[in-house]
Amino acid sequence: MNQTNALKETYYQSKYQLAQHGKRNIQVLKNAFENKDGKLESDMYGAGQVIEEFQEKMAALLGKEKAVFFPSGTMAQQIALRIWCDEKGVRKVAYHPLCHLEIHEEDGLKEIHHIETILLADKSRVIEMADVAEMRDDVACLLLELPQREIGGQLPSFEILKQISEYCKKKGIKLHLDGARLLEVLPFYQKSAAEVSALFDSVYISFYKGIGGIAGAILAGDGDFIANAKIWKRRYGGDLISLYPYIISADYYFEMRSTKMGQYYEEAKELAALFNSCHDITTIPLVPVSNMFHVHFLYAKEKVEPVLAEVQQQTGIGITSYLKDTDENTCYFEISLGDQYGIVPKAEVKHSFILLDKLMKQKFN
Amino acid sequence: MNQTNALKETYYQSKYQLAQHGKRNIQVLKNAFENKDGKLESDMYGAGQVIEEFQEKMAALLGKEKAVFFPSGTMAQQIALRIWCDEKGVRKVAYHPLCHLEIHEEDGLKEIHHIETILLADKSRVIEMADVAEMRDDVACLLLELPQREIGGQLPSFEILKQISEYCKKKGIKLHLDGARLLEVLPFYQKSAAEVSALFDSVYISFYKGIGGIAGAILAGDGDFIANAKIWKRRYGGDLISLYPYIISADYYFEMRSTKMGQYYEEAKELAALFNSCHDITTIPLVPVSNMFHVHFLYAKEKVEPVLAEVQQQTGIGITSYLKDTDENTCYFEISLGDQYGIVPKAEVKHSFILLDKLMKQKFN
Known part of the structure; x- marks a missing residue:
């Protein structure tokens, strides 16, 4: 397994993930339709x-x-x-x-x-x-x-x-x-x-x-x-x-999450601060203004991948499944906060960032 | 209620319908997904x-x-x-x-x-x-x-x-x-x-x-x-x-019905012959070459609507919900055979066409 795959694998096998609402599988549709009356006309x-x-x-x-x-x-x-x-x-x-x-x-x-x-x-x-x-x-x-x-x-x-x-x-x-x-x-x-x-x-x-x-x-x-x-x-x-498969699920998740955007925003600021506390990691924006931000590393993708894979494997917390190179020989990934961040025990989040900081320092100091 | 609405109402309230597979409601989606594993990735x-x-x-x-x-x-x-x-x-x-x-x-x-x-x-x-x-x-x-x-x-x-x-x-x-x-x-x-x-x-x-x-x-x-x-x-x-709401249902109904096209075709020929046996009603094509055909009446829509509405009301068999006028002062509707025709008791189908023929003769002779 190459290291790009190792990053992906450790992410998908992690017990918790920091970002998103959960897996994009067909259960997303099944949940939205479960309590809908089948007689509702298309x-x-x-x-x-x-x-x-x-x-x-x-x-x-x-x-x-x-x-x-x-x-x-x-x-x-x-x-x-x-x-x-x-x-x-x-x-x-x-x-x-x-x-x-x-x-x-x-x-x-x-x-x-x-x-x-x-x-x-x-x-x-x-x-x-x-x-x-x-x-x-x-x-x-x-x-x-x-x-x-x-x-x-x-x-x-x-x-x-x-x-x-x-x-x-x-x-x-x-x-x-x-x-x-x-x-x-x-x-x-x-x-x-x-x-x-x-x-x-x-x-x-x-x-x-x-x-x-x-x-x-x-x-x-x-x-x-x-x-x-x-x-x-x-x-x-x-x-x-018929567009109802999208409309009914849009309405279902709108009702579930449109009121949670404030929570995602606060959590994004908290999580960005954790990234920014780590050696040679910076978020853009430095302080998020929504539920999303980018996480930038001062080094190229192939150097950072093993670090993140190791943190994910040791802690069971999924940070990212991928990294993208930039023109400046650095790399980054995008993060969007959703329902999953609130599920991760705070102590485990903290522990994973202590480890990330430590491994970054070990590798890049 | 005007007579166009009467035609529609008697159709939707009928016990049986000659055409189509059934109602286009969200049960169509629910059935396709019912036995699918929620873990299937989008x-x-x-x-x-x-x-x-x-x-x-x-x-x-x-x-x-x-x-x-x-x-x-x-x-x-x-x-x-x-x-x-x-x-x-x-x-x-x-x-x-x-x-x-x-x-x-x-x-x-x-x-x-x-x-x-x-x-x-x-x-x-x-x-x-x-x-x-x-x-x-x-x-x-x-x-x-x-x-x-x-x-x-x-x-x-x-x-x-x-x-x-x-x-x-x-x-x-x-x-x-x-x-x-x-x-x-x-x-x-x-x-x-x-x-x-x-x-x-x-x-x-x-x-x-x-x-x-x-x-x-x-x-x-x-x-x-x-x-x-x-x-x-x-x-x-x-x-x-994600296009899976359409793909999974397409595959589900493909597996259910792609082998039934021969049956729909035979039933279309049978049903077209019944229409053609009625006074001043002709199908195009005269002998269907698929599961579909058009049913033409020699008279304008507003004259035919009450006849069809009465047949639907008396027999409980839905023939059509609408009629369309043509440029020649005649009218027609489209019919596509599906799962529903096979469900209607043959004796009741026959009875409804005897009544349709009789009412057409009464009105237009």
């Missing part, structure tokens, strides 16, 4: 009680006129940007260089919609007011991702958000929220989902991040926007005859 | 045992090198046609005027891919060899739908299919099969799925028609084609983190 091509009620509930949560359930955020967000481009007659949008649409969607936005993208800020930080004000291109829409996932889940302040929103309104630029993890940042902002969404013209949220559902997304906005989004949803082949 | 973005095994099984069924599971046929087929257009460098495809892509997808093919469509044959009949041979346009791909759903599920002969396939090969035109109901026509052709698919470069099949699953589709073809289709699947936002 949704049919976007109509029916199951989908309509959930859409109304999410529209209310986000303080928007209408909402539509999508099988994926990829589909929902490309469509949102296309609609705003069509409305303005400008095929240009702005977003962060590490935006999901830029790096994870096989260039769907460009290949399908021929929309040009303006990249704001640099890869290490979030978009600030100055980045927006300095933009010389006339774009149809600016997309902000809260939190910016690929840099550990960083956030601009709420004050900056308000400034950007006002500026965009004045300039005739639509503001779209990639809120895949919107609920996860509300405890930091101390705002409701509707208060944050009010700064945006359209909002997308996901149900398999902090919520821990199976898949699926909501796109919300005004009535015309959503009516248009439904047409595009059908064009994309996203208007499935 | 698929992850197209990888994992659940999705890979099913794709291999379907590739083998269809006699193709590779297959990929899609959330919808709409997405799968647009992508298939786009790939063939890109390969040839020609943005033009040919299909039937009542092709799903032409009438049910909000023009996704044109809006997303800017592909021009050539309509072959007329709306009342299937595409024959002469239609293909007379085509002057250089198209990248010809799509054939077997059976042609919107005209009652009609089919060309297998001999014609072979001729079209040979002709297209010679002319450098890719042949794509809209086989949403492919399994349903195999008893008529007396061929295996692989024998029919061998005539085509790419094949799509659906899991919620005759199979009765929840949603989802398979697209099959050679290795390069499927690798390319996976890129487009991600672009479209169809590469969901």
Whole structure:
């Protein structure tokens, strides 16, 4: 077994894991459906009680006129940007260089919609007011991702958000929220989902991040926007005859976890502090602003892997199943807090970090 | 209650229904998952045992090198046609005027891919060899739908299919099969799925028609084609983190029903003969070639509705929940045989058709 596999194996065989809600197995679906009456009718091509009620509930949560359930955020967000481009007659949008649409969607936005993208800020930080004000291109829409996932889940302040929103309104630029993890940042902002969404013209949220559902997304906005989004949803082949497997599980886990985001946030800060107390380990952000952060090591992946594997094997606490190299010859992994952290006995958590610190010092001092 | 609602109500309150497998409620999902081990791991973005095994099984069924599971046929087929257009460098495809892509997808093919469509044959009949041979346009791909759903599920002969396939090969035109109901026509052709698919470069099949699953589709073809289709699947936002709710149910109902298509076909012929024995009622096709057909009445919807509602109310046998007007001031509905027809006592079926014939004569003689 090579050491990359050893890291993975010791993680999956560990008694406890620090991150996530638990295994992504089909029990996730079985639990959501267990107490549901089998006579409940399927949704049919976007109509029916199951989908309509959930859409109304999410529209209310986000303080928007209408909402539509999508099988994926990829589909929902490309469509949102296309609609705003069509409305303005400008095929240009702005977003962060590490935006999901830029790096994870096989260039769907460009290949399908021929929309040009303006990249704001640099890869290490979030978009600030100055980045927006300095933009010389006339774009149809600016997309902000809260939190910016690929840099550990960083956030601009709420004050900056308000400034950007006002500026965009004045300039005739639509503001779209990639809120895949919107609920996860509300405890930091101390705002409701509707208060944050009010700064945006359209909002997308996901149900398999902090919520821990199976898949699926909501796109919300005004009535015309959503009516248009439904047409595009059908064009994309996203208007499935039945989306209830995702909707019912989204609703089930929303009810279970949407109120626990404050707890995950506090735990993330606690856990990040533990990582930061270890030799040559730093989290980004240093103090998390949501349930997520990145854990950076000063050394390359192949040097750190055996250390983490040994900690996992000795303590039975799963820290990570993988490491990723960076361009600077360092490595990192992502962590998102969920239901599992609360289950690990505190003494064992503490013990594992004492061991991690010790082994890091032994190896890298 | 108006008479359209009366037709619907009497249908849904009937003790038996002639068509379909049963209600589309969430019990369909619960049954498929009931005996599945909760520890089975979710698929992850197209990888994992659940999705890979099913794709291999379907590739083998269809006699193709590779297959990929899609959330919808709409997405799968647009992508298939786009790939063939890109390969040839020609943005033009040919299909039937009542092709799903032409009438049910909000023009996704044109809006997303800017592909021009050539309509072959007329709306009342299937595409024959002469239609293909007379085509002057250089198209990248010809799509054939077997059976042609919107005209009652009609089919060309297998001999014609072979001729079209040979002709297209010679002319450098890719042949794509809209086989949403492919399994349903195999008893008529007396061929295996692989024998029919061998005539085509790419094949799509659906899991919620005759199979009765929840949603989802398979697209099959050679290795390069499927690798390319996976890129487009991600672009479209169809590469969901988890598709197992559809895959596991597709496999469950495939195992339950793929061997029953011969029975549904025989029952469809029996049931069509009963409709044709009634006054001023004709089926299209007159003798079904699959599990489906259309039932046409010589009169407009508002005249026929009360007759059908009365039959349903008196006999407790559900015939249809709706009627659709045609341009010729007649009306029709679609019927697809499934598990329910075999449950209805034959004597009661016969009695309901005697009553239907009698009431049709009383009203329209």
